[in-house]
Amino acid sequence: MSDASTCPLSSLPSSSPSSPSSCLRAGRAADLAPGGRKLVFREGAEAILVMNIDGRFYALDNSCPHAGASIASGSCEGHSLSCPAHGLTFDVRSGQCTASPNLRIRTHDAQVTDGELIIRPNEP
């Protein structure tokens, strides 16, 4: 089991649980099978959508940069996630909108450490 006081993704210490820059423990990686997705909630910041695509984990803000809709229920084909509100698609690897260079969803680092899915939020 990892030390709860240290972020397993880096040598940086994790901050308090309410800090948006803290590493987030998102549960056992084995519980999120390929094709699965889940929301990770954090205090004072946007929820993070975590997706398993072909065994790789991706994490991005659960907010569409077009008009703020939740993207959690959007359909996904390959690495393209469609916003359910108006249909814009985003590459989950980069967060980049495929139709507009000006729209991008913030992505976060996702890693499996000791079988645990760890998210390190990237803040603006």
Ligand code: FES
């Ligand atoms: S809110 Fe996502 S495409 Fe409009």
